Amino acid sequence: MARTLDFWLDYASTYSYLAAERIGALARAAGVTVRWRPFLLGPIFQAQGWNTSPFNLYPGKGRYMWRDMERQCERLGLPLKRPEPFPQNSILAARVALVGFAEGWGEDFSRAVYRAEFGEGRSISDTSVMADILGALKRDAARLLEQAQRAENKARLRGETEEAQRLGIFGAPSFVTADGELFWGNDRLEAALAWAQG
Amino acid sequence: MARTLDFWLDYASTYSYLAAERIGALARAAGVTVRWRPFLLGPIFQAQGWNTSPFNLYPGKGRYMWRDMERQCERLGLPLKRPEPFPQNSILAARVALVGFAEGWGEDFSRAVYRAEFGEGRSISDTSVMADILGALKRDAARLLEQAQRAENKARLRGETEEAQRLGIFGAPSFVTADGELFWGNDRLEAALAWAQG
Numbered sequence: 001m002a003r004t005l006d007f008w009l010d011y012a013s014t015y016s017y018l019a020a021e022r023i024g025a026l027a028r029a030a031g032v033t034v035r036w037r038p039f040l041l042g043p044i045f046q047a048q049g050w051n052t053s054p055f056n057l058y059p060g061k062g063r064y065m066w067r068d069m070e071r072q073c074e075r076l077g078l079p080l081k082r083p084e085p086f087p088q089n090s091i092l093a094a095r096v097a098l099v100g101f102a103e104g105w106g107e108d109f110s111r112a113v114y115r116a117e118f119g120e121g122r123s124i125s126d127t128s129v130m131a132d133i134l135g136a137l138k139r140d141a142a143r144l145l146e147q148a149q150r151a152e153n154k155a156r157l158r159g160e161t162e163e164a165q166r167l168g169i170f171g172a173p174s175f176v177t178a179d180g181e182l183f184w185g186n187d188r189l190e191a192a193l194a195w196a197q198g
Numbered sequence: 199m200a201r202t203l204d205f206w207l208d209y210a211s212t213y214s215y216l217a218a219e220r221i222g223a224l225a226r227a228a229g230v231t232v233r234w235r236p237f238l239l240g241p242i243f244q245a246q247g248w249n250t251s252p253f254n255l256y257p258g259k260g261r262y263m264w265r266d267m268e269r270q271c272e273r274l275g276l277p278l279k280r281p282e283p284f285p286q287n288s289i290l291a292a293r294v295a296l297v298g299f300a301e302g303w304g305e306d307f308s309r310a311v312y313r314a315e316f317g318e319g320r321s322i323s324d325t326s327v328m329a330d331i332l333g334a335l336k337r338d339a340a341r342l343l344e345q346a347q348r349a350e351n352k353a354r355l356r357g358e359t360e361e362a363q364r365l366g367i368f369g370a371p372s373f374v375t376a377d378g379e380l381f382w383g384n385d386r387l388e389a390a391l392a393w394a395q396g
Contacts, residue, residue, distance in 0.1 A: 048256055048258075058246055058368065060246075060366055060367075060368040061368050061369075063366065064366065064368065064380060064382055067380070068381075068382075068386075071389070168258055168261065168262065169258075170256065170258040170259050170262065171259075182262060182265070183266075184262055184266075187385045188266075191269070
């Protein structure tokens with residue numbers, strides 16, 4: 001079996017932040033090649049009748065999630081600051097990310113987005129925040145923001161989200177092995193890597 | 199801090215089965231005393247507008263849960279057979295369990311219920327199944343089933359469920375430390391025990 005793993009992430013997802021921070025070192029140690037697959041959870045949630053995050057629809061679950069994130073971030077030494085509103089609209093970040101992964105700087109960009117959003121509480125739907133993040137990565141923000149919003153790039157993101165849906169993905173982060181095994185949640189990252197090792 | 203942990207379980211909950219199988223050895227190793235607290239998730243789900251398990255309301259999530267249970271049971275060496283219907287009505291088992299914990303045989307009873315339900319796919323709402331389980335534990339089924347259905351025992355279970363709700367519990371299994379820290383899910387059992395150790 002190929003030692004590869006697809007990492008499906010949504011930039012609005014708190015636990016995707018934890019997975020994005022953890023997956024690099026763990027995958028290297030496991031000898032597994034990871035393909036980062038940005039997508040949008042929004043259309044998948046809408047298809048099951050949700051118009052916002054389940055953490056907002058079910059306040060008890062939401063309160064718990066933020067407390068759990070506090071504990072996990074403390075354990076991992078990661079900053080945590082809740083952005084307003086939550087969830088953030090992640091479509092711009094996902095579009096820029098697709099360009100970034102095509103050009104080879106997608107992972108650094110992804111981690112920078114999560115740090116801005118959940119480490120500093122910034123609004124990732126804001127074009128100026130996106131420009132800041134790209135500038136800090138020494139990227140040409142004006143060109144990239146234009147490229148991200150082109151019709152063919154928008155269509156690619158729609159295609160990725162449809163692919164996630166076909167794979168049975170219903171939350172983020174999710175991990176899918178070469179033989180189609182689905183693992184959901186940051187808590188299943190180690191199990192997904194072990195499966196990918198065969 | 200007291201080295202104690204409350205283990206909130208619902209007999210209809212698949213992941214409570216895994217936690218019930220795992221918690222004994224882990225708690226002994228951690229030097230933590232566990233108090234088993236049977237309750238009913240149904241009224242908590244109903245309060246947020248759900249009339250059945252979220253694993254039925256959201257079929258993608260449900261398919262994933264059963265696959266995840268297969269993987270986890272295989273890893274833990276536990277049998278798995280899906281009961282029909284799922285979820286089972288767990289009210290009779292919870293009422294008997296309260297009697298069992300008062301008399302000191304609650305843990306053995308709980309594990310036997312989960313083995314019957316999720317290891318053999320039996321209907322735990324069926325009085326004859328409950329009588330079989332009690333008989334195998336050398337308990338007087340007729341007396342216990344009568345005692346379980348007494349008004350004061352029913353009221354006690356309602357009280358436990360209300361207490362779970364007050365604690366912010368929204369799923370099972372859940373773990374609550376002496377200082378009120380809530381952990382949700384079999385995946386958080388180790389973290390809950392570590393917290394209880396102080």
